[in-house]
Amino acid sequence: MIEIEFTPEDVARTRFVVSPLWEVIVSVRVLKGADELGIHRVWSEQVRARVAAARVDLTPLTDLVPVPTRAIAGFLTPPPTTPLTSLDVELATLRATTPESLTTSSAIPPERMAALRADPDRELGRLAETIETYWELALAPYWPQILTLLQGDVSFRARRLVEGGARHLFNDLDPQVTWDAGTLHVQNRFTGGRRTLDGRGLLLMPSAFVWPRVFSSLDGGPQPTLRYPPRGIGTLWATPTRTAEYDALAGVLGRSRATLLAELTAPASTTDLARRTGLTPGGVSQHLSALRAAGLVGAHRAGRTVLYARTQAAETLLAAARSA
Structure with missing residues (x-):
């Protein structure tokens, strides 16, 4: 010790x-x-x-x-x-x-x-x-x-x-x-x-x-x-997998935005989210802007990179989808 x-x-x-x-x-x-x-x-x-x-x-x-x-x-x-x-x-x-x-x-x-x-x-x-x-x-x-x-x-x-x-x-x-x-x-x-x-x-x-x-x-x-x-x-190095809350939220938010929320288990950049989801960087940026306007995603700068993270409201939404 x-x-x-x-x-x-x-x-x-x-x-x-x-x-x-x-x-x-x-x-x-x-x-x-x-x-x-x-x-x-x-x-x-x-x-x-x-x-x-x-x-x-x-x-x-x-x-x-x-x-x-x-x-x-x-x-x-x-x-x-x-x-x-x-x-x-x-x-x-x-x-x-x-x-x-x-x-x-x-x-x-x-x-x-x-x-x-x-x-x-x-x-x-x-x-x-x-x-x-x-x-x-x-x-x-x-x-x-x-x-x-x-x-x-x-x-x-x-x-x-x-x-x-x-x-x-x-x-x-x-x-x-x-x-x-x-x-x-x-x-x-x-x-x-x-x-x-x-x-x-x-x-x-x-x-x-x-x-x-x-x-x-x-x-x-x-x-x-x-x-x-x-x-x-x-x-x-994990390959993203579908979860129950992912499918449930897709019917409400749309598949792309539900995918992004499901991926944000830890703060991530637009580039990283595009790589992991297969969406274009422009598409990711557009969806994140919408999620941020709805209070489901927050953003902060780390050096030259902007990292996005789920808000407490998003966590509550995911928890509700899980329990359902």
Whole structure:
């Protein structure tokens, strides 16, 4: 068990971030077998086929992400400085890694680390190029739906914080995380002890590829970080299915608008809803406008993306359809 002590300044500095580079690293773990329960099986099968067809050498990246060990070299995942950074910005930080920051573990091939330390500029540049190639094959085609899930979780957690403060936020974060009297308790089979944040606060990072684990990075580095699975992770690769309330509402609202309401189990963008429903983006936008005017859908901006969510009135309507 890890016990993280918070001061008032730590609570004030705690914030949420999303990191494309972190998703690269932990998704490599999944491809290498760290998905015992098969939650990402649909994605893994598609990506393995795409990587094989491309015939690219990903070893500069995959060698640095050993499995089954949970340890991830810190230099691979620099903490983001903004809530929603870009992969390009994170790769620029990676390329600028200093030689003394090139930490390793016994599971990483020694020759790989020796090459990195012998010529950091060349090898870090090669690593960044490999990550870019991997991103285009493995994550770029799926990033809109992944990002929608992550941003939806951040929006939900922000509401929890507003409604009930830090206790309300942390006690709902994950079953492995609990809050008590200014201390955050994180279950961990491999390490334990008390940690202080020294006024730096804690970065909270929802991550699509960490479930069912929580990853903490608390020792050393510029910013203590806790990575946790977002709400609704089990629906990320799911094919939408019809429900009783979907059919019931279709007779009242029309099939397209009922479909959109049924899909909004978590906040989603117009692009993501179009992909999931088969409707055109223009059609989705038109239907959402009508639903919003009727008080069944609300909208909020997350970075450059507008996310839509069901209102309480919509939840009541769905509940009535279920009971009927």
